[in-house]
Amino acid sequence: MHEVLRLERVRVAIQGAEVLRGISFAIPSTGLAALVGRNGAGKTTTLRSVMGLLPLRDGQISLNGEKLGDLPPHRRAALGIGYVPEDRRLIGQLSVADNLLLPAWAQGRTDVKKRLAHVYGIMPEVRALATRKAAQLSGGQQKMVALARALMSATKLLLLDEPFEGLSPGLGEKLAEVICDVQRTGVAVLVAESDTKRVSFVERIYTIERGEITEQIDHR
Amino acid sequence: MGGSLRFIPFLLLGLALITAPFVLSGWVLFLLTVAGAKALAVLGVVLLLRAKLLTFGHALYYAAGAYAAGLGVKYLGLHNGFALIGLAFVAGLGVSALLGLLVIRYRGVYFALLNLAFSMVLYGILLKFYSVTGGTDGLAFPAPTFGLIGLSEASLRAQLYELTLFLGSLLFYLTYRFFASPAGYVLFAIRDNEVRVAYMGISVNAAVYLGYIIAGGLAGVAGVLVGLSVGHITPDLAFWSQSGEFVFVAILGGVGSVFAPVVGSILFEFVRNYAFELSPYTWQMTLGAALLLIIFFLPGGVWSLVGLARTRSGP
Amino acid sequence: MRLLLVVLLDGLAYAAWLFLVSAGLTFTYGVLRVLNLAHGNLYALGAYLGATLLLHYAASGSEVAATLGLLLLAAVIIGILAGPLIERVFLRRVYSRDEEVQLLLTFAISLILEDVTKLIWGVTPVVADMPYTSFGSVRLGGISYPWYPFLLVGVALGLAGFLWFVVTHTRLGKVLAAVIADREVSATLGIHVPRVYTFAFTAGAILAALGGALTAPMFSLVPGIGADVLVISFAVIAIGGLGSIGGAAVGSVVVGLARSAAVYFFPELDLFTIYLIMTLVLLFRPQGLFGEIEIRRI
């Protein structure tokens, strides 16, 4: 089984302070992994580095064995990486449908309708919101839309930053189901989370502490 | 031991500055006087920039100081240099205390714009009340007297230089102390994160108001010192391009130190004058290119060179 | 009553001009969050090139469409030459720096462009007012008006409508909205943000130059016209709200009518009008009539 995502001795500094201190881990294809750690441990920084939003001081990140180097974020999205930031960050003045279509327009994709149908297939509740303005949605709805938007790009890898934060237990369960569905379509998933209990459904948990992976737990 | 030795360069610098009139040419001395005076206005801009408040209207207080003194000459018959400086300082403080009540509520580009609007209104007033202010032709500033010293008029340039040096040093020292005071730290903290400062139970607006008034008073003194040196004032003192020049010089010098505005101001005056001399037809291009070089290669302003030299030469 | 009509007509014609010269500044600020102090110089370049093209190709009077076409061509040439150059070579390198550094950078470029314009076109006034005089005139309220300023009213309305349509109803507009709202997330969605910035700055530059080109038939051109326009359009967009096209339109109408009324009823106040309005508006609505309050980040 080849690895979709591999990080090797990744070092990242923010404003001179080293936040990631030589992180190495990997996610196998069709894998479902979580990165668990306290606030400030380096989870968000890891995801942002994978997305290309932060420059690496040292080390390598590769997707399907290909080194990403200093590829800019928009090129990584085009490679099939979807990213759900922690605070949702929808484009409030655009409709839900426009939010979903943005990645397709930006990447100049031709299979827009197919892709949209695919995402609606996984998350039918988003279809019902399509014409509403993103700013008018509730927090929970926005989380789901942000996930749907990331899925428009995520043909290979989906990155989620604390997706369960602030969700009701019921909605949380539903989200977990969607994540499992996504993984079943052949997309590797990496979830960043502070609470191990919320990610009991994943196959592998990496624990991160002060910018280093301290533990790896495999379920199943 | 190290402490007392470090004092020596400052002593030498001070001595050099005080004795400058006996050594330097009249033109350089004049240039230093004007640059030193303007550095006070720039210091006010730097003070506000430390709190991330960019103003495009600081020339308002510069002009207020100059015109308060100019009208003092014209209508009150004042000729005593100290009285004129006092008048300008009070004008700078007073106008900024009044307008400060309004502008300190704003941040970012709106703060910059509101200040610009006020300065342009003053510009308009100075232009309009032609019979009082002389309109664009301006007001003359006859040579002031400094009753206490009683020196001859021939040494006026040297007197003005020394006055600017001593008064400037005093105000720079006081501003330096202000930077180190709790209110000064609050201003600096606002730069990083205003809301967090507010959470700490500190009145942000009170600190900004205080900073704004100090900046206004500094500019007022700068205005009268330039007026006395030049001998003539015009509404251009309040024009937006003058405010732009202060910001230009602030960035040129850097906001890291109270000394930076002086260095920036002197450098600017020389660069501008040499740009005129080298290419009278395209001096603006020369200035623009110089500014680009500083932005890209000396992002901390000219003052960062001093810091660089210091780290190179060891502790 | 007749006087009111004249005041209104003059005010609207002036408002149209204000909108045409300030649209570029507010557009650039809207997308890049950079106040382009070289705006006035792009305006001047557009005006000079527009006048030059008119003098070469339309000297003996010309049709409206051909004239407007030439002026638009001048604007596009200036925008495409200057826009990408300024954005890619200079501005791009300071996005991560403080706001004041970005302002200074555009100020430096403005100083350079001022002399570039002078080196190309010299200092003697350039006059190309054929469209102003030869497009005929109309009698309204008992006095004669040339058509050209009213043509500009039409152009301004058309431009406002066009910009509104692009921003709200096209994919391009939605991509712009995304970049404006969240630069970083836009990049993660696959939007090539630097390219969008170059595009937006170039579009702003074309608009600035277009304002100048359309002005060329009305004014005679001399060094320094850019600085005045910068301050005026600055005030207009501050009144309307920085970054808002609609705000610039409303700000233009407010200032246009106020100035016209000032000329008729308080000629001594002419100089002040624009700054008085700007001060009043900023005092009661600091974000401008249509601006959005920026959220302070913790």
Add this chain to the structure above:
Amino acid sequence: MNRYRKVLAGLLAAAGLSLFVATAKADPPAGAPASLKIAVVAFLSGPASGPFGIPARNAADVWIEKINREGGIGGIKVIPVFTDEAGPADKVVTEFRRLALEEKVAAVVGYISSANCLAVAPVADELKELTVFGDCGTARVFEEGKHAYVFRTNAHTVIDSLGAARYLLAMKPDVKTIAGINQDYAWGRDSWEIFQRSMRQLKPGVQVVDVLWPKIFAGDYSTEISKLLVEKPDVVFTSFWGSDLVTFSRQAKARGLVEQSIVLVNNTGSDIKDIPATVLIGSRGPGPIAPPDVEKDPLHQEFIQLYKAKYGLAPNNYIAHGAYHFTQALQGLKVAYESAIKKAGRWPTTEEVAAALAYSTFDSPAGIIQMAIGNGHQAIEPAPFAVIKQDPAIGAHVFTEIRSFPAACVNPPDGMKSLDWIDRGFPGAKC
């Protein structure tokens, strides 16, 4: 390349000529410097550079070349130092001090802005620097102060607007209503004040229907023109200049204001081809709008030829009084230096040159200049006015109805303030 070669050839020729002249002439006076540096200060940037600054600078350039070709001043070659006048007063004064103290120029010629003349005058006295103002207008310089080292070899602004009033009454004696439109800055205010007070004296009962004050360099005057069209005054007086005048007069023409009212311009700096026909126009001093007899003046002809040869334009068609004024300043200096040399028998001191220039009379491309008022530091000049007409024969604009009011008619006598003189009904005026 071609241009470069031309310049080089010109330089060589000039050098050769001056060498020839210098050797041909008698030895320079005792104590003479190797060369005479003269600063030339004029707007080289900004809106005043086109109509005034650059023509003035170019005129000084060709005139100094001519002076050097003919042996220099008192046998000494003149080296010009050109600088830009633009910038706020503190910059202008700093630059003046640099010229005086660092460049050590013998004299400073120039300044177009009144504000700059007012700012520079006291500094010139302080530094004992011989300074000849080249173009600025304000009467305040010598009416509010005495300046030992400062001169102005052109008339002050009173002749512009008083001349306009006199010309108006000559052309339209039955004028009843006037309106004013002037740029909102000091010179615009001065112009209107002098014109209005003069009209009050010369034809009491004329009604002022409106006074408009647009911002200087506002660019567009549509609204103002609409208002003037509504008010229908007999005469619209304006002190616009440069691009503002071009725009205003052309818009006024396009909208029929020029046909409805007489448009009267007190003093202009614009190309004659850019001003519509039937506009009444004046010039400060008789250079650009030359009365027929001045046209025969050899200095005038020489100036036009030199200027045209080097800069391609005729300074008289391009109504650039700044160009003439700068040659007047240089002529004044030359004559003063040479008479001071004669008197002293050696190279003169600055004070001796100043004494020679005061109350002197000398010839210039704009005719005879008399340093008659302001303690001999201020020149008086006649005030020429004309109507612009399209001449179908040559297909260009020409001046018609030229009338020049003699210097003694439009200048106050020595020692009297201009506004007092006007309000007292022009005592001593010889018209």
